[in-house]
Amino acid sequence: MHWLHLSVAVVFEITVALAAGKAEGFRNRTWTLVTLLSGATATFFLSRALLTFDVGVGYALWTSVAGIGITVLGALLFGQRLDWRKALGIAVVITGVVGLQLSGAA
Template identity: 75%
Template sequence: MHWLHLGIAVIFEITVALSAERARGFTRPSWTAATLASGAVATYFLSRALLTFDVGVGYAIWTSLAGVGIVVLSALVLRQRLDWRKALGILAVIGGVVGLQLSGAA
């Protein structure tokens, strides 16, 4: 169940970033509300996941997977550039997450 909670937290953290970009410095009320609500949901599910994960490992996995998701979706949805250096960085992050998982963290 902890992986499900962490997965939901990742999805909502990605939503935070994409909504914050659209909120334009919190000048658009509906996107501002979406940013804040998504942040609350992400934090709730992260806290549920951290009941099982070590806090350092759970937080690292959460931020890493959310970061990868944000970069990929920004390229797809916001038409931001995804070059080979970003792709290499994504592979490095995924390698780090796999390494944390192999450490027997949860």
Template identity: 75%
Template sequence: MHWFYLGIAVLFEITVAIAAGKARGFTHIGWTAATLVSGGVATYFLSLALLTFDVGVGYAIWTSVAGVGIVVLGALFFGQRLNWRKALGIAAVIVGVVGLNISGMA
């Protein structure tokens, strides 16, 4: 169940980033509310996942997977460029998350 909670936390963390970008410095109330609510939901589900995960490992996976998701979605839907350097960074993050998992720490 802890992986399910972490997955939900990741989805809502991605939502935080997208909504915060649309909030334009918190001047758009709807996007501001979406940012704050999504952040609260993400943190809640992260806290449930951290009942099982080591805090450092769970937090590292959460932020890393969400970061990769944000970069990929930015390239797919928001016209942001995905160059070889970003792709290399994504690969490094994936290797790091897999390394955390196979190390027996998660």
């Protein structure tokens, strides 16, 4: 169940980043509300996941997987550049996440 909680937290954290970009510095009320509600939901599900995961490992997984998702979606949805350096960074992050998982954390 902790992996499900972490996955939901990641989805909502990605939503936070995408909605915050649309919130225009919190001038757009609808996107501001989406940002805040998504942030609260992401934090709730992260806290549920952290009942099983070590805090450092769970938080690292959450932020890194969300960061990858935000980078990829930024390229797909907003035409942001995804060059070889970013792809290499994503590969390094994935390697780190796999390493954390193989360490026996949760």
